[in-house]
Amino acid sequence: MEFCRYIRSLYPPPTQLHFVLDNFSPHHGKKMRQWAAQNNVELAYTPHYASWLNRIEAQFRALRYFTLAGTDHPDHATQARLIRRYIHWRNRNTNNPCLKRLINTANVA
Numbered sequence: 001m002e003f004c005r006y007i008r009s010l011y012p013p014p015t016q017l018h019f020v021l022d023n024f025s026p027h028h029g030k031k032m033r034q035w036a037a038q039n040n041v042e043l044a045y046t047p048h049y050a051s052w053l054n055r056i057e058a059q060f061r062a063l064r065y066f067t068l069a070g071t072d073h074p075d076h077a078t079q080a081r082l083i084r085r086y087i088h089w090r091n092r093n094t095n096n097p098c099l100k101r102l103i104n105t106a107n108v109a
Contacts, residue, residue, distance in 0.1 A: 001035065008039050018042045020056070023049075062090070062102040 004019065011017060019041055021027040027045070036043050067086045073079040093099060 001032070004032075004035065004041070008041065013040060016040045016042060018044060020044050020046065022046050022057075058103045061105075062099055063087075065102055066090075066099075 007019075008017065017040065019036070021043060023045060026032065027043075033043070035041070063083065063086060066089075067082050068079075071079075071082075073082070090099065
């Protein structure tokens with residue numbers, strides 16, 4: 001919910017947002033549905049056992065590869081800092097061949 005509230009805060013309330021969610025059980029809770037209805041957010045769910053249809057999943061593969069694989073961060077703050085650093089790098093290097101290969105192998109369709 002914290003992440004959803006953060007994303008909502010980036011746009012004016014009249015702007016309807018659309019969140020694509022997988023079928024992780026907290027995404028289906030009453031609290032989530034109520035929050036979405038109160039905050040002009042449309043929730044869309046991928047079919048069961050098909051989170052790969054969510055196009056953002058391919059981006060997570062690269063994030064895991066560059067930021068999380070083979071690491072042992074001492075705390076969540078360090079992990080969060082490295083993820084933010086990766087996102088900053090990723091946004092500046094969209095044509096990086098390794099990044100493109102990782103995303104393309106994860107994409108379906």
